[in-house]
Amino acid sequence: MPLIRMLRRVGQSPACVCWTSFLPVRFLGVSPRQIPADANFYSASFSDTNHPRVLITGGLGQLGVGLANLLRQRFGKDSVILSDIKKPPDHVFHSGPFIYSDILDYKNLREIVVNNRITWLFHYSALLSAIGEANVSLARAVNITGLHNILDVAAEHSLRLFVPSTIGAFGHTSPRNPTPDLCVQRPRTIYGVSKVHAELMGEYYHYRYGLDFRCLRYPGIISADSQPGGGTTDYAVQIFHDATKHGKFECNLEAHTRLPMMYIDDCLRATLEVMEAPAESLSMRTYNISAMSFTPEELAQEVLKHVPEFQITYNVDAIRQAIADSWPMKLDDSNARKDWGWKHYFDLPELVTTMLTFHGSETRVSQAN
Numbered sequence: 001m002p003l004i005r006m007l008r009r010v011g012q013s014p015a016c017v018c019w020t021s022f023l024p025v026r027f028l029g030v031s032p033r034q035i036p037a038d039a040n041f042y043s044a045s046f047s048d049t050n051h052p053r054v055l056i057t058g059g060l061g062q063l064g065v066g067l068a069n070l071l072r073q074r075f076g077k078d079s080v081i082l083s084d085i086k087k088p089p090d091h092v093f094h095s096g097p098f099i100y101s102d103i104l105d106y107k108n109l110r111e112i113v114v115n116n117r118i119t120w121l122f123h124y125s126a127l128l129s130a131i132g133e134a135n136v137s138l139a140r141a142v143n144i145t146g147l148h149n150i151l152d153v154a155a156e157h158s159l160r161l162f163v164p165s166t167i168g169a170f171g172h173t174s175p176r177n178p179t180p181d182l183c184v185q186r187p188r189t190i191y192g193v194s195k196v197h198a199e200l201m202g203e204y205y206h207y208r209y210g211l212d213f214r215c216l217r218y219p220g221i222i223s224a225d226s227q228p229g230g231g232t233t234d235y236a237v238q239i240f241h242d243a244t245k246h247g248k249f250e251c252n253l254e255a256h257t258r259l260p261m262m263y264i265d266d267c268l269r270a271t272l273e274v275m276e277a278p279a280e281s282l283s284m285r286t287y288n289i290s291a292m293s294f295t296p297e298e299l300a301q302e303v304l305k306h307v308p309e310f311q312i313t314y315n316v317d318a319i320r321q322a323i324a325d326s327w328p329m330k331l332d333d334s335n336a337r338k339d340w341g342w343k344h345y346f347d348l349p350e351l352v353t354t355m356l357t358f359h360g361s362e363t364r365v366s367q368a369n
């Protein structure tokens, strides 16, 4: 009997073939349950009793605390648990639940999920591109073995799972301007390889076991109140610190290196939006999202409009430059815009004004205006 007819007979969507009789070894007697294709119970507003209970892994990096703040505004402070292997600063520790969680420890992960009745998991732990090249075996363990633990615990407990991917999941053989959702992906960093692996494994678990896996490919993310964690796009955050403190900045990428970037508020809003999107609106499980693309020179020109004495010099880091040269210049995010209504709010001028204002340069901004 043709597969499609067999599926109709058992009432399954052909998009998601869940063979629950063949489960990963760690599913000791517990079957991953398929979330129905028409499930949209997260798209309405939440009462105290039906909102998701959230765990964020790797939450003390550049993005996790901001995500926790956003989710706590939406679902309540106690519904969102931030976790990491680092000690949280006081203000984070006192802002809501925090727990130690090493994603390499599967039993610890399972205990947290069970004891807190977690329903949504945002998996932020990772070693980024530049630091990953300096620590390949650790990056392999955290980004690949750690991801396997996350996928298994999410499938075992029917969690909705968000895993971020990145522009780093593309390589020099991918189309670079613009880069579509589906194209050749042959990255040459351990970070990129691990993120392609995450995209494919997440989609595999979705189609095979019904895991509600959702993934966005983030551009370089620019945040005002948190430090980047060892990436190739870090210069676009550091420039604001140095411009306001010292009036000058030494850039480790060449002046004409064009990369896709996004302000953190857009990134975190996109993350919540794709998690709340009704399953039937998602024609794919891994989407590009895009906001702006610029070079260090263009960014410096924009900073100069507000900080007239600002100077940029270049001292190129060969490893980061090679990575950047293999990445997209611009992402095509038309599928995200069409399927679940993604749109960005911050372009380069708004980004620069917001960042400089945050870094205490209101005086200079108003002098220049």
Ligand SMILES: NC(=O)C1=CN([C@@H]2O[C@H](COP(=O)(O)OP(=O)(O)OC[C@H]3O[C@@H](n4cnc5c(N)ncnc54)[C@H](O)[C@@H]3O)[C@@H](O)[C@H]2O)C=CC1
Pocket: 057, 058, 059, 060, 061, 062, 063, 064, 084, 085, 086, 101, 102, 103, 104, 123, 124, 125, 126, 127, 128, 142, 146, 164, 165, 166, 167, 217, 218, 219, 220, 221, 222, 227, 228, 229, 230, 231, 233
């Ligand atoms: N920041 C950016 O520009 C972009 C970030 N992303 C992705 O978003 C996610 C979050 O990024 P960031 O916050 O910037 O990363 P980050 O490097 O600032 O933070 C990662 C966190 O993972 C934690 N971690 C490391 N090993 C761990 C382990 N064994 N168990 C638990 N936690 C562990 C670290 O302590 C750190 O706090 C990552 O998956 C990253 O790949 C994707 C594209 C762009």
Ligand SMILES: CC(=O)[C@H](N)C(=O)O
Pocket: 128, 129, 130, 166, 167, 168, 191, 218, 219, 220, 221, 230, 231, 232, 233, 234
């Ligand atoms: C774009 C990313 O994934 C990250 N910021 C990095 O530069 O490694």
